[in-house]
Amino acid sequence: MNLTKTLTWAISALVVLPLVASANIDIHDAPSRPKNMIIMVGDGMGPAYTSAYRYYQNNPDTEEIEQTVFDRLLVGMASTYPARQSGFVTDSAASATALATGVKSYNGAISVDINKRPLTSIMQMAKARGMAIGIAVTSQVNHATPAAFLAHNESRRNYDEIAQSYLTSEADVILGGGQKYFPAPLLAQFKAKGYQHIDDFSMLAQINKGKVLGLFADVQLPWVIDQQDSTQLSQLTQKALDLLSQNEQGFVLLVEGSLIDWAGHNNDIATAMGEMHGFANAIEVVEQFVRANPDTLMVVTADHNTGGLSIGANGEYAWDTNLLQGIQASPAKIAEQAIAQDNWQAAVNQALGFEANEAELIRLSNARMQGKAALETSLKQLIDTRSYTGWTTTGHTGGDVQVFAAGPAADLFKGNQDNTDIAEKMMSLLPKTQ
Ligand SMILES: [Zn+2]
Known part of the structure; x- marks a missing residue:
């Protein structure tokens, strides 16, 4: 640690101290048992x-x-x-x-x-x-x-x-x-x-x-x-x-x-x-x-x-929050609406907030022909791949x-x-x- 850093730390510690003291007063005012x-x-x-x-x-x-x-x-x-x-x-x-x-x-x-x-x-x-x-x-x-x-x-x-x-x-x-x-x-x-x-x-x-x-x-x-x-x-x-x-x-x-x-x-x-x-x-x-x-x-x-x-998947060091923030509806709802529409590709792109490419649209189209559940699954896979989101199970896991x-x-x-x-x-x- 160089001198400037040490000094900065010491000064900020001095500035912080009174705040800590007043926080302590609040704690003492509160009862110990809720x-x-x-x-x-x-x-x-x-x-x-x-x-x-x-x-x-x-x-x-x-x-x-x-x-x-x-x-x-x-x-x-x-x-x-x-x-x-x-x-x-x-x-x-x-x-x-x-x-x-x-x-x-x-x-x-x-x-x-x-x-x-x-x-x-x-x-x-x-x-x-x-x-x-x-x-x-x-x-x-x-x-x-x-x-x-x-x-x-x-x-x-x-x-x-x-x-x-x-x-x-x-x-x-x-x-x-x-x-x-x-x-x-x-x-x-x-x-x-x-x-x-x-x-x-x-x-x-x-x-x-x-x-x-x-x-x-x-x-x-x-x-x-x-x-x-x-x-x-x-x-x-x-x-x-x-x-x-x-x-x-x-x-x-x-x-x-x-x-x-x-x-x-x-x-x-x-x-x-x-x-x-x-x-x-x-x-x-x-x-x-x-x-x-x-x-x-x-x-x-x-x-x-x-x-x-x-948070991150498939070997990539990434997680795309911009993409996730743009999604306007649940994949279940997007699938339901896409099944009911002829011009479904535009509606899906709109709801996802990004443009699915040609290969992705072919996969979605094949899934759509199998029905709503298959389309929903395909949409979730598309979102996971694009956002680098991973899952290991459809059940629970035992971590703390x-x-x-x-x-x-x-x-x-x-x-x-x-x-x-x-x-x-x-x-x-x-x-x-x-
Ligand atoms: Zn559960």
Whole structure:
């Protein structure tokens, strides 16, 4: 290190010191034990997704790579392996069971142990302490992750039983998709229990207090990339915070960016980045809430990795974010429209935001003759080849996931841990029972 550099470093250290001191004062003002806790799960959001999202979001007009909310909040890592009988690669059910109960179980388990006995979840513990509880997700509300927080079932596939069991979950706020699992007789039972039922985003504004069951799609919410609207999950998250924070004993909220995983299973990078953006926006809503309410802890993690996503592929040292940013719709939607149109080549080029060359158009044309599914696959392959995106599987992979946190006791989540530790740490922060 030369003298000029040393001097510059010493001066900048002097300038930084007062900032550090005032940050410390803020920390001392905040309570050591949070009143409210928010756990946010990016389903399938392994580290490759948060890195990819950073480059996808990067402003090409500036020299530096801008930080994302994930970079800002990162504190540690977590292993995700399920109960040993299920090997090293978890599914969402076993991982959500670990995050909700602190106990490892088999793949498919919804907060039951390896002997299929119910496990006490953090939501049940919170309720026993007079706290309010809720979920806000982009999948159907009875999908594996939210189900592990609100129900107990031997199988994630028992969607109807899980929806039925939400009646006794005492959840104050249930927001997401899944109309098809809540037929009229079941909705009537929810209303009899005092729930307000809504089924359209425009109705959110009418709900200002009390319990709510909001189901905004038949199954999952529409893809962010097809909506050209990344605010759906943030809107649900904001409403959940507004309602739950009215409880004087505090609250526990689960927010899930559920569809990052679904796009990963589809090996669909354009759609995955849209879902990442929706989830990042929801995290920013919670980050704002934590700043305004220093008695609130937020913890963000993923349940596992999906797809074996790689940034760069086929021996190339490249990843083309410009190309990805130009894609206007999901490959599924582009394929659907191209099947219905005669002048499909122009429409496909328009939706992709780049011109497919002659060889590529021949491949797309052959796929189009085989139908929508084949065309969608061909479009995804084209996007992957052009953007240098790689995938190793249509399933999950077993690498560790990141942990992000802010608010009182955020330091507890620093460093290396297991997903069950996250639950145990959050449970240890609940108020003591009498
Ligand atoms: Zn999955």
